[in-house]
Amino acid sequence: MEVSHKKKAYFAAILYAFIIGFSFLFIKLTLTVATPLDTLAHRFTISFVFASIPVLLGWIKLNINKNDILNILPLALFYPAMFFAFQIFGLVHVSSSEAGIIQATTPIFTMIFATFFLKEHSSGLQKISLLLSVSGVIYIFFMKGINFKSNAFIGVVFIFLSSLSFASYNVLARKMTRKYTLIDLTYIMTAIGFLSFNIMSLINHSLKGTLNLYFKPFASPLFVVSIIYLGVLSSLITSLLSNYALSKIEASKMSVFSNLSTLITMVAGVIFLKEKLEYFHIIGAAMILLGIIGTNFLDKKIINDKLDEKLENKKIKD
Template sequence: MKFSHKKKAYIAAMLYALIIGFSFLFSKLTLTLTSPLDTLAHRFTVSFIFASIPVLLGWIKLDINKRDLLRILPLSLFYPTMFFGFQIFGLVYISSSEAGIIQATIPIFTMIFSTIFLKERPSILQKISMLLSVAGVVYIFFMKGINLKSNIFIGIVLILLSALSSAGNNVLARKMTGKYTPICLTYITTAIGFVSFNIMAIIDHALKGTLNAYFKPFTNPLFVGSIVYLGILSSLITSLLVNYALSKIEASKMSVFNNLSTLITMLAGVIFLGETLQYFHILGAVMIILGIIGTNFGDRILFSRKHS
């Protein structure tokens, strides 16, 4: 069976959501053994090493120069540097539930940015569907209960900046995939993430006088397995998947799959952590899925009905 480029893009988007959804479990495991900054540094070290193997062996050729690097640099700053950096430090101040509500706004920011910078024009149905998907995420988190009494202003600002970074990446990557291949963009952004996070982590250890503990987590098999998942699948492969998807479908359509990853995280908690599945989980999940379907296929369904 042959798939069209758009079908492949949607498959890539769903795989992206699936991998990101399960990454939360592995992130929680690594954070019991090392700091958030070290997790990011080791994660992108593994990612960069794995990405460099086919390049060094000559299986993949990167036809880029210094000017190309300067053009891709802003994309790398949006994702992974600012997205993960703001996210990690934001979680110091607020809970993951509170962060989840804020990050559910990524499709809305992406829609606004894509309208301004890419001249994409989502239909009324797409806008309503996108808001329905976002509402599904917010509904689940509110029903689970969140703590708004703590001092969360700094955390809200940082997570909001993380969401804006993701939206900026969706729009800029959509634009740049017309000039560069998804593999090229993925390798360069991974390399810059590797450099930036390791520099930050080493400086942090140097200031604390704990450089000797930098690689200590790798003595734990659980950490090694988790960081391999995060580095190869959740960083490298997802970057490749999102860049490929954005080369074929609109940024606003791709961004709504972020909410699907939230749903997968919830299901992973039920299956692997023994968390209870409540009625509001199911209702919120239906809202998320209907929103994704409406955003990506609603206009096509209405069009086919009108002409049937």
Template structure:
């Protein structure tokens, strides 16, 4: 299997995992606060990568210079991205969030052109727009109304989308300088330290430390947080870093629109929601957009 094909498989897997994560985030929000969710999420993610390193006998040598160089990437993803995402999802519906996050390819294309000098062809622009329109069409037909959503929640999701776009751009170069394991480890470690520091510090000041551990007594919460920690945090960090080491940032970002399609399909399969004709039409538009963007894309040397 070629490296390019592996990168596409990684990108599709990334979109699939992210698509299901919205459903699991909603489950955890019924039990815990956003800060506690992020703390538990990255605790499991960090435990997961430590176990992985022990079993694979990988020894990482990370110098202070390397840590400082990777830190800005880790701040964007997972810190900023997941913070704004979970806070936004606490205020608006996942459908509205999906519409706003459809702006990720647009932001990424603009930033990649500005910072990485990746030139988009006219074909890419057309098919990226088509993919975004497919997402917006499907969600609006599903009953979402982005114009009446909570302003604060919408703003938080928009900031999350911008953070993801900046991450797509900056990770493009770092994936050529550092191994995937080093990048994933540093990103996960930062999430673990910062989110637990904020959550535990808040509970200690309020004298509610018992509330921090209380969600772990709920089976649904544990299942959801394991998915979010091991797959949606740790897994997607590795998959996205790998894909970005082989694909242009603008190409990778389009796969994020698959996530919305997966979110709706998950509702049909697991929540017994009705599958309408517009789901099928919107899904086809998204797929055509993704295929067209990658077909007309021209690889740039950065």
């Protein structure tokens, strides 16, 4: 039974990585029509509306009270609120390549936090594998070429805080999924994302005197299709998938799948945007995949279980 749950968790983690990986294509499309802040506001509005439909129709019953909301609030503040907010403001000052390098370190922070707060222990081979995966991402970005800006310090700080926020979410969600159902957790996270980004967007429009432009992006069919993908699949469904995966596998093992998302984004760019596939993409991809496999399957428990299984099979044959 445990093995079955683990398999489902890994399937959820891989599906999560694929959805997030393709989301960058849709983000690029939305940003041709709307500002980053408006995109986030509309994204989580769509997400919250779709999450609320089964609740309002009585198909799903929420089992939460005010105290539960307060308990879940820190998780939702780390992700999606702080993660996306720091990421957006950071990207104003640094390139996406620089941001990609910094965010590739998230699994390292997750492993450190998980060791201290969850008492999760990893083997030496797992640590090496995680570093291999992170190095694969950094290697690809460096080979593509990085244009460092002299005034990018504040952007680096914001992206760094974004990475810390996501690492904190990975660890906190691991604890929260033991106490609350996936539906309750995901709904509250979505609701807080909806409130956070809409308040920020409305304040921004009010200060600029552009409230009349708030819904203007929906006049574009391309924006509507893209924002539905981002709101339903890339926000709501991925929250369910990541929360489910974190309820079954260690935080450090789940976090390394964020590097797989980076790889999926690059593959999508080659397929759909006709970007050129270089030799360093293949080398980096191999490093990322080997790192993910090693991080998830080279822990002492799994190795010992495999050895025990082989010894047991040998006894039966003898």
